[in-house]
Amino acid sequence: MPEIILEAAALDYSYPDGTNALHNINLQVKKGEKLTILGSNGAGKSTLFMQFNGLYHPSSGCIKYQGQAISYKTKALIELRKKVGIVFQDPDSQLFSSSVYQDVSFGPLNLGLSEQVVEARVKQALIDTETTDLEDKPTHLLSYGQKKRVSIAGVLAMEPEVIIFDEPTAGLDPRHAREFMHLVKNLSSEGKTIIISTHDVDLAYSWSDRLAIMSSGEIIAHGKPGELFLQPDLIERADLALPWLIEVHCGLVAKGWLPPSTPLPKSKEDLLMIIPHSPEHLTNCPIIP
């Protein structure tokens, strides 16, 4: 069994004004996995993330890192935040320095690393996010997609074990979203544990190893994406929609073209592949690489 790196155990959280935000959250994050927290706006995804990083204290229950309940003393928190990085949704509030270089160096400098180490880490983070050519640009002149990447570089430069992305593709156009997914794939293959929150069901379905569905501050289900998305009442309850891959797959099964036992397609290539050829084979539709 893979190691559990991060865990929420019987976690409750109420905002200072008394609003109940999270209720009885139990979630285990396995080392190296790709986990998606899926839920509509206001389901409590971001609030849960703040817990993982020690930004909020739970009202009851606890967060464990590598099996140890985390401590909220300053020193322990610094150690935790070194290990668990969050890329917030709005890059505008993540980039608070005037130049890209300064911003990316903020985290490592705070860790008290030597200047050489900081410089090396910043360089590497800029390379990983393909933002090296932006190094000297003032942050406010960047495009939305560039800001997003620089904000990721700022977290990468701290070399965390677990990286949490809050609604990473919101506001990104298809190309930038693709590039982002590519970057995340690389991070994942380097062994990082990745948690993403989103309400984009297509992304959640295709990308994740495991899925947790949140609704009104609770985790109402978790498991393999292919299993969860075949429970329409669950999806409905969480105010979500079905991924189109599943809709088409089910449509084909319903019409009798695919046997019900066909495994669900994970990507559009999969889907197009499992559609069997018809005897008369004609085409003039363009095929996109």
Add this chain to the structure above:
Amino acid sequence: MPEIILEAAALDYSYPDGTNALHNINLQVKKGEKLTILGSNGAGKSTLFMQFNGLYHPSSGCIKYQGQAISYKTKALIELRKKVGIVFQDPDSQLFSSSVYQDVSFGPLNLGLSEQVVEARVKQALIDTETTDLEDKPTHLLSYGQKKRVSIAGVLAMEPEVIIFDEPTAGLDPRHAREFMHLVKNLSSEGKTIIISTHDVDLAYSWSDRLAIMSSGEIIAHGKPGELFLQPDLIERADLALPWLIEVHCGLVAKGWLPPSTPLPKSKEDLLMIIPHSPEHLTNCPIIP
């Protein structure tokens, strides 16, 4: 031929700092149509919208309303803005008052209407956007989706002929996005001309009568969605992606299951309907209402 209500003719625009933002824009908006401006982040969609409403002056070329080049004198501008309303992307930089009621009344009051008329219009706009029950709540206690609706109410209360929505579904979860599309459908059936900017190709494909694709400040193509999306090089050039309906349709055509002459499906219901039944008819996939 339907009347041209709004038009950009040979329009060029550079920002005060010299950045070239729009180049040789020619676009005609027909009365009552549903037009989508599709483009990646930074393609110039928002900048073009600022032109339509007289907020920015073109460097050369002009904007015509009902065939007349618009004047930039205060009085003429007010007349134009009465007719052409914009709902901006971020409701937090559009709502200026903490009271929903006050904010919605701002536009119609500026038109010099009597208090009774304004009151009636505010009431109607709140009903249309289903925000009547928010009337007594302060803006800062509303959710993002609610703020978005109030910002729409503020524009509707001015009863414009043309309504422009800048990235209306960005940041909305599937349910809120559906609700928004429903509202827009109603507006359109009342005869309003609707322009939407987006980089969501599925939305653009299913919703619009006509599509204009922007890339780096230019309109690189316009026409029927079904035609434009069958030109993959165009979509690639604009940093976009293909709508999944088209991908699946083309997949089915390529595999020989559909004759190439089958009309493109406009919605997932269309698609599932055009898939023919197989002789052996088995199913255990759930069907979503």
Add this chain to the structure above:
Amino acid sequence: MTIRKLKMISLLITYVIAVYIFFPNDAYGMHIMEGFLPFNWAAFWWLAMIPFVITGVRSIKKTVALHPSLKMLLGMAGAFAFVLSALKIPSVTGSSSHPTGVGLGTILFGPTAMTVLAMIVLVFQAVLLAHGGITTLGANTFSMGVVGPFVSYAIYKGAKKLGAPLWLSVFLAATIGNIMTYVTTAIQLGLAFPAATGGVMASTVKFLSIFAFTQVPLAISEGILTVMVINILSAY
């Protein structure tokens, strides 16, 4: 002798601890609280504030007529000042306190506009945070919106004229502006509550020394911070 010395030392320690207890973590500028000034003095400071507010309103109207978007900018600047005052800044003594933003605001928007902004911010601080008050609005506006900004402005311009580097002018303007705000408050309290022996002077000195403990470090912290902010802004 040594016992007396010991007593003096223990008294000093008691004082320091007392201040820490009374000002645990939120030394909000030094606004006079609601109802603290007697009616006559409250009215006096209201009247004293009005001409400055009118001058401020006139100057804002003039600039807004020329640049209409400036109204939104000023509105947001006011909100910014409020948010600033609600944040804690690390003080050089280790405790933390809240900045006033007077120095920064004056350098960016000029002293006359600051009077109006300060008054508005003080209303919101009173109603939303219960810091300061409505009856004491006049007195608080006079110290934070008139004396503070005008002193800051004079020092900023003066230091620049004397050829001081930007950082020094900014630091002096913010720090001294802040200190003068607190001195004015102490004088206002002294005037309203003359000591039974020693009168206004004795009372003012008492207030000055009591609040010095939190206000002087705060002024220095704010000075340092204002310099850092202006440095970042001018790098833009």
Add this chain to the structure above:
Amino acid sequence: MINIDSYAYSNNLKKIHPAEKSVFAVCTMTVCLTSPTVITPLIILTLMAGGIISKAGIPVRVFLKLMLIPLSFLLLSVLTIAFSISTNPSGFWISQTMYGFTIGIYYPDLITAIHLFLRSLGAVSCLYFLALTTPMTEIISILHKLKVPAIITELMMLVYRFIFVLMETAITIHRAQLSRSGYVSLKVSYRSLSRLFSALLGKVFVKSQELYNAMSARCYTGEIKVLTKKYPISLRNYILIAGLELPLILINLFNRV
């Protein structure tokens, strides 16, 4: 921290005309301020506490917590007035002399201090009554009707709205900084905070331009006109206010003679 504000929108008195609530709070506050004795402030404190807790339905715990906010300033200032240091040990009510200095309390100063203590608390309770029952937007509308210069009420409207927007931004930036190990030492704190301030200030410039554009698109021509909600005027409430204020004023006058 902006708890007070959310109660203004959810208390049991929110349907009452804001002018009636303002008149009540301001009149009572004035009466409290002009009171020569400790009796009036005590009555006012009870009256307002009753109004806030039983009429407006604010939880007792919240009310007591709010009353503690100004206490740090109050205690420190009141003690400053009560205590004196002098080289002359005579005339003190209680005193302690050491090293040639006398620290102690003069009797008249003590009386002033006690008066002041209660008067301030009485006035604060009036302020809370207003703040907890009346939304700020309504207070601004009243100021507008009182002919306060439009530029002031307009700025107040904008300030009020954007306090929450900017506060939100400040909190998100602060969080992002914390999660990247900001504020871990004094030096890092200054670096973090100065960047927070300047980033926020940058937002002020960008957002104000966006707001101006959005308002211009809705035909803004230099004056921010809005409709205010109408509330029923209640003669009964005005009679009630008069009925409460008159006896208090009489107590004041009686004690003055």
